[in-house]
């Protein structure tokens with residue numbers, strides 16, 4: 001029997017072979033929560049009558065959504081998380097000043113690695129599929145169950161195969177690949193399945209870009225986004241990941257439930273229109289939509305490579321007078337590296353507002369909330385109604401190159417309109 | 421509200437891809453208190469909902485209900501608003517799990533999702549797995565056996581309590 005990558009990863013976590021469609025209890029390597037979902041999970045754990053989590057070393061707590069605390073209520077949520085971490089002796093708790101947006105932070109700090117089963121009370125937990133891990137989002141009660149028992153129940157998914165041939169053109173990156181894919185299959189196009197990304201164009205992607213791709217698998221309703229670990233993955237995890245990287249691949253001759261294959265050699269940068277990440281057009285067909293705000297950051301595109309791409313286009317240029325550009329490095333380490341390498345100076349000189357790592361505007365929480373009728377172009381992952389503020393505001397999604405070019409021109413623009 | 425017997429109530433009807441930001445906007449996620457969640461339930465999608473929803477009303481939607489974030493605040497908000505159950509052609513996976521875990525009944529019935537409208541009367545029998553609407557009967561897709569066990573236990577919290585106390589350790593059917 002030829003097995004898919006998802007089946008092999010889950011078989012390891014279950015301790016025997018598994019079949020698609022089967023419901024299984026699986027051993028969890030890492031169970032993550034944040035300042036939104038953590039307090040609820042902590043309350044549910046108490047209701048379960050459980051005083052101690054099964055293994056504090058497998059729990060990761062990251063206050064990132066509303067930090068630095070935006071108001072009294074959010075301060076209270078962060079406090080619940082902090083006190084729980086202390087009480088339970090959880091080593092992986094990340095305080096403001098040392099933290100990062102969870103899905104950028106965990107891989108960077110080596111807390112997740114190839115072969116693992118990771119569950120997180122956050123839907124973008126699927127990001128870690130880029131490392132060759134099976135990683136999936138769950139709710140707070142499910143997470144509390146995993147903290148209590150060390151296990152979670154899962155349905156073994158079928159896998160859809162996405163193969164990208166050719167070489168991506170300049171200014172086109174991981175975000176464009178995944179937006180294009182969402183545009184093709186729709187926002188429930190992989191519902192309840194795993195998406196496995198492969199092909200020469202994916203092999204050529206950096207880890208930063210691979211994480212961008214897997215991050216948005218949930219935007220197609222997928223259980224997981226997966227990229228088989230290879231040399232790029234091993235080079236990335238070396239010196240970070242404390243466990244033994246386990247390299248799994250689909251068996252030769254495995255059967256995908258659906259197979260998509262595209263040549264992306266001429267792919268244009270992509271933009272998702274309000275109010276769905278799957279409402280996608282190539283940038284050339286966007287009609288020059290004017291914008292009020294640009295956000296470069298988030299768990300999708302706040303990594304070093306994203307900031308480098310943006311800085312390349314902003315160097316020596318200034319942000320359009322009617323646009324507010326916010327640049328939010330995804331982690332403290334990305335922030336420091338951006339300062340050291342001069343990227344921050346480029347952003348500030350261009351007229352950008354730079355912030356400490358936070359989810360902030362991505363979910364309309366704080367630090368960049370949109371007024372009625374305002375339009376933003378963001379490197380984030382969701383553009384649902386009211387996602388960044390007022391219900392009549394609009395969010396367009398794109399990669400960092402389109403974001404930087406648009407910030408300069410005050411309208412959605414192709415990077416080539418400002419850079420070469 | 422009991423899951424036994426037949427329940428009758430009014431319908432609130434929505435389309436496809438109702439996301440979790442629409443069910444409860446992220447700006448209110450600084451709490452999981454029922455009163456606050458109820459106050460903001462569906463406010464960006466349909467401001468009339470929170471004004472007029474009555475305990476025992478039901479939500480009917482088309483495809484991919486509850487897509488987006490993993491926030492359990494979404495089914496909690498619907499439950500806090502007094503929604504008896506949600507019927508949809510299909511649900512997003514995380515929302516479906518969360519709803520089962522917290523004890524908000526979620527039923528898959530594509531046929532009903534096509535024809536129901538806001539204000540309609542709907543009759544539901546959860547145990548029997550059927551719906552009555554405009555003189556027609558519909559059967560809902562049965563839950564997998566294993567989920568039935570969670571529902572029978574009263575949600576994931578009591579289910580885990582049972583498991584921790586030495587109850588079953590395997591999924592039904594596996």
Ligand code: SF4
Pocket residue numbers: 064065101102103122124298299300358359362363380381
């Ligand atoms: S950056 Fe946005 S999508 Fe990512 S974890 Fe934070 S709120 Fe969620």
